[in-house]
Amino acid sequence: DTGVSQDPRHKITKRGQNVTFRCDPISEHNRLYWYRQTLGQGPEFLTYFQNEAQLEKSRLLSDRFSAERPKGSFSTLEIQRTEQGDSAMYLCASSPPGTNTGGELFFGEGSRLTVL
Amino acid sequence: GESVGLHLPTLSVQEGDNSIINCAYSNSASDYFIWYKQESGKGPQFIIDIRSNMDKRQGQRVTVLLNKTVKHLSLQIAATQPGDSAVYFCAGGGGYQKVTFGIGTKLQVIP
Numbered sequence: 562d563t564g565v566s567q568d569p570r571h572k573i574t575k576r577g578q579n580v581t582f583r584c585d586p587i588s589e590h591n592r593l594y595w596y597r598q599t600l601g602q603g604p605e606f607l608t609y610f611q612n613e614a615q616l617e618k619s620r621l622l623s624d625r626f627s628a629e630r631p632k633g634s635f636s637t638l639e640i641q642r643t644e645q646g647d648s649a650m651y652l653c654a655s656s657p658p659g660t661n662t663g664g665e666l667f668f669g670e671g672s673r674l675t676v677l
Numbered sequence: 678g679e680s681v682g683l684h685l686p687t688l689s690v691q692e693g694d695n696s697i698i699n700c701a702y703s704n705s706a707s708d709y710f711i712w713y714k715q716e717s718g719k720g721p722q723f724i725i726d727i728r729s730n731m732d733k734r735q736g737q738r739v740t741v742l743l744n745k746t747v748k749h750l751s752l753q754i755a756a757t758q759p760g761d762s763a764v765y766f767c768a769g770g771g772g773y774q775k776v777t778f779g780i781g782t783k784l785q786v787i788p
């Protein structure tokens with residue numbers, strides 16, 4: 562399978578615990594995005610990497626959220642001291658290099674977080 | 678900020694008929710306008726995009742129309758099939774811009 566993979570697919574945690582999600586993009590893609598999606602809503606942009614550089618962070622990404630892409634390949638999204646409002650689907654997407662790639666992002670299946 | 682929104686939350690269409698999903702946007706600075714399809718439990722899947730300097734683009738059974746004068750985007754699906762049942766999102770951005778999604782329209786295909 563050469564698509565975007567995310568792990569874990571489901572995570573149930575208690576409020577106050579830390580969680581970490583991993584995303585493996587398509588190998589030749591240098592751009593990697595994290596989005597959050599709640600029921601009935603469209604995906605909300607969280608952050609974006611080009612290679613290992615984090616180029617943009619949404620104001621939605623509080624200090625409890627941190628994302629890394631240390632070697633420009635896989636990425637992790639960590640949420641510290643989780644709150645019930647963090648319950649959502651966390652989506653990762655990647656796209657190839659170049660400005661003429663249009664709007665096509667390749668999404669993974671998502672990591673669903675439930676905070677009790 | 679950039680904002681993309683939809684006119685209708687749910688659209689029911691008879692199998693075999695054509696579907697038209699509409700979208701209004703507020704930010705004209707997007708390089709591309711894009712349509713994504715999301716099936717239950719899956720990540721969004723790219724359908725088609727249109728560059729901001731175009732007004733029409735056709736794909737396989739789908740056509741996207743862009744009216745920059747009234748900031749309106751539409752997706753037309755020909756001969757709608759049961760497999761087209763999903764939530765459809767319009768989005769703006771692309772290229773070096775982040776992609777910003779709207780709320781979504783649920784398409785229900787009636788057999």
